Amino acid sequence: MRDPKDRLIAALAAQLRAERETRETLAFVVANGQLDPATLAAILADPVPVVTAEDLAVAERFVAREGERRAAPRPSRRAA
Numbered sequence: 001m002r003d004p005k006d007r008l009i010a011a012l013a014a015q016l017r018a019e020r021e022t023r024e025t026l027a028f029v030v031a032n033g034q035l036d037p038a039t040l041a042a043i044l045a046d047p048v049p050v051v052t053a054e055d056l057a058v059a060e061r062f063v064a065r066e067g068e069r070r071a072a073p074r075p076s077r078r079a080a
Contacts (some may be wrong), residue, residue, distance in 0.1 A: 013055065
């Protein structure tokens with residue numbers, strides 16, 4: 001990924017994924033009745049995971065597909 005826009009998209013996708021994982025963890029804890037302050041504090045204090053190679057690969061595939069979609073010729077619409 002060379003374009004700053006692509007890097008921004010990758011970073012935002014990774015942030016969203018990390019936030020979803022935190023929400024899922026919190027939902028799991030609540031569903032299992034583990035609401036003690038130490039557990040909740042640990043979840044909240046856990047830093048957002050760093051962007052992983054997998055996150056970047058997902059974002060790069062998304063950007064590539066989007067670029068291909070935009071570059072593909074669109075069928076002309078003729079009046080019937």
